[in-house]
Amino acid sequence: PPIIVWFREDLRLSDNPALHAAVRQERPIVCLYIHMNGENAGRPLGGASQWWLDKSLKAFSRDIEQLGGQLTVQAGDGSACLDRVIDETGADTVYWNRRYAAAERDADAEIKAHLKDRGIDAESFNARLLVEPWVLKTGSGGFYKVFTPFWKALRACYEAPAALPRPKSLTGPAPETLRIDDLGLHPEKPDWSTGFDAIWSPGETGALNRLNAFLDGPVEAYPEERDHPGKEDGTSGLSPHLRFGEIGPAQIWRTVTSAMEAGRISEDGGWKFLSEIVWREFSYVLLYYRPDLAEANYNSDFDHMPWRTDEPALKAWQTGQTGYPIVDAGMRQLWETGWMHNRVRMIVASFLTKHLLLNWQNGEAWFWDTLVDADPASNPASWQWTAGSGADAAPYFRVFNPITQGQKFDADGAYVRRWCPEIAGLPDKHLHSPWTADEQTLSRAGITLGEDYPCPLVDHKSARERALEAYETLKSQR
Numbered sequence: 388p389p390i391i392v393w394f395r396e397d398l399r400l401s402d403n404p405a406l407h408a409a410v411r412q413e414r415p416i417v418c419l420y421i422h423m424n425g426e427n428a429g430r431p432l433g434g435a436s437q438w439w440l441d442k443s444l445k446a447f448s449r450d451i452e453q454l455g456g457q458l459t460v461q462a463g464d465g466s467a468c469l470d471r472v473i474d475e476t477g478a479d480t481v482y483w484n485r486r487y488a489a490a491e492r493d494a495d496a497e498i499k500a501h502l503k504d505r506g507i508d509a510e511s512f513n514a515r516l517l518v519e520p521w522v523l524k525t526g527s528g529g530f531y532k533v534f535t536p537f538w539k540a541l542r543a544c545y546e547a548p549a550a551l552p553r554p555k556s557l558t559g560p561a562p563e564t565l566r567i568d569d570l571g572l573h574p575e576k577p578d579w580s581t582g583f584d585a586i587w588s589p590g591e592t593g594a595l596n597r598l599n600a601f602l603d604g605p606v607e608a609y610p611e612e613r614d615h616p617g618k619e620d621g622t623s624g625l626s627p628h629l630r631f632g633e634i635g636p637a638q639i640w641r642t643v644t645s646a647m648e649a650g651r652i653s654e655d656g657g658w659k660f661l662s663e664i665v666w667r668e669f670s671y672v673l674l675y676y677r678p679d680l681a682e683a684n685y686n687s688d689f690d691h692m693p694w695r696t697d698e699p700a701l702k703a704w705q706t707g708q709t710g711y712p713i714v715d716a717g718m719r720q721l722w723e724t725g726w727m728h729n730r731v732r733m734i735v736a737s738f739l740t741k742h743l744l745l746n747w748q749n750g751e752a753w754f755w756d757t758l759v760d761a762d763p764a765s766n767p768a769s770w771q772w773t774a775g776s777g778a779d780a781a782p783y784f785r786v787f788n789p790i791t792q793g794q795k796f797d798a799d800g801a802y803v804r805r806w807c808p809e810i811a812g813l814p815d816k817h818l819h820s821p822w823t824a825d826e827q828t829l830s831r832a833g834i835t836l837g838e839d840y841p842c843p844l845v846d847h848k849s850a851r852e853r854a855l856e857a858y859e860t861l862k863s864q865r
């Protein structure tokens with residue numbers, strides 16, 4: 388009888404443990420994707436992630452067809468869809484790769500029990516992480532809450548398993564299937580995604596091309612350049628590919644370490660890059676042990692934080708109209724491309740939670756909807772880190788100054804000029820603080836502040852003091 392390989396966040400043919408285990412059995416294979424909805428479907432994907440998933444599924448389906456197979460697409464309740472495909476094909480086994488968010492784990496456990504009841508063999512594998520969240524423990528037996536010791540522990544023990552080859556052919560029954568377009572993932576009315584196509588190539592080939600292009604040069608300057616948002620290839624751009632499992636971290640680890648061993652890339656660049664990959668792993672540890680990471684403060688002291696409610700300010704932040712150029716550039720890059728540079732993510736998150744004193748959950752939700760790499764672990768973990776409410780959080784009194792951050796990390800203004808073209812004519816000296824320019828300078832640059840570009844939404848100094856006072860109130864709650 389055939390084996391069903393149920394693909395979820397692992398849309399790749401190479402180095403895919405569940406697929407590989409099925410191929411080794413030399414039986415017919417049914418490649419299945421279920422667009423789950425209903426109670427146990429987990430957090431619904433945001434708009435930008437749906438855009439990515441649409442293209443990723445199409446690329447994956449083409450790759451499977453080239454090997455003689457079919458990607459069978461179903462939508463609905465997980466157990467019901469599996470039942471239908473089992474009944475139609477006579478399959479007696481289902482393999483999949485594990486997920487780690489709470490709702491998904493619960494759904495998988497339920498489905499596994501349901502399949503066992505039916506006498507169907509179900510087995511799961513790890514395709515998504517170097518080390519699963521329950522493996523590494525601190526000396527006292529708990530999970531790691533601080534990144535650096537986690538990174539050291541992982542680096543000391545981890546060795547990438549041997550690469551799993553891409554199957555040479557994939558044949559089996561072709562049950563009834565939906566068309567990917569039937570899932571309605573591509574945005575319509577309006578289609579806001581036109582800026583995405585120019586940048587991204589969702590799918591396994593796109594992912595491998597990105598990794599190779601990054602290792603062919605940019606990795607060398609990565610330790611310094613990764614903080615400069617104006618540098619186009621300063622970072623790898625692999626995050627959405629990792630999000631949808633078009634490439635796995637073990638593949639990256641293996642490729643990077645062997646390139647270092649062969650002297651093809653430097654140790655400095657290679658290890659720095661791998662340490663960032665491990666930040667992702669660390670976020671998954673936090674998510675696993677704190678399944679409510681996106682809904683609740685990791686540090687419950689923050690339940691008393693006097694957050695403000697201010698819809699117009701939230702809207703100005705979302706639309707890149709705060710009057711702080713580095714913040715506005717980031718928010719516009721996010722809207723146009725579905726991605727934002729890491730340094731700027733930190734700046735805009737600090738601005739929302741500290742300068743505007745709005746709950747980090749507002750920002751987490753906006754990012755969830757607009758990022759192509761919106762990740763159930765990295766997004767809430769990073770938001771909580773910036774807000775100060777997370778494990779291993781930035782000290783609460785570190786309020787990023789959006790002016791000096793801009794001057795330091797976008798010194799030549801390439802990033803701000805690209806995303807805020809209306810102020811491109813300002814000299815570097817005033818680019819990150821247009822309100823400091825005199826009338827003559829503004830008029831030479833063709834700008835009327837408050838008309839062509841907003842006046843600052845808040846004054847940096849007083850907003851900073853307000854944030855520090857709010858954070859002080861937490862101490863008195865202890």
Ligand code: FAD
Nearest residue numbers: 622623624625626663664666667729732761762765766769
């Ligand atoms: P590179 O610098 O090339 O890094 C390689 C890979 O390492 C990334 O693709 C990513 O998988 C991982 N990585 C790098 N930095 C981090 C980090 N700080 N935390 C976790 N993983 C990291 N990343 C997401 O993948 N999804 C998110 O939803 C997400 N939300 C974020 C929200 C905020 C407020 C902040 C400050 C950061 C967030 N990040 C998120 C982390 C980081 O900004 C992105 O992973 C990174 O910008 C992706 O670009 P890249 O692939 O070019 O990164």
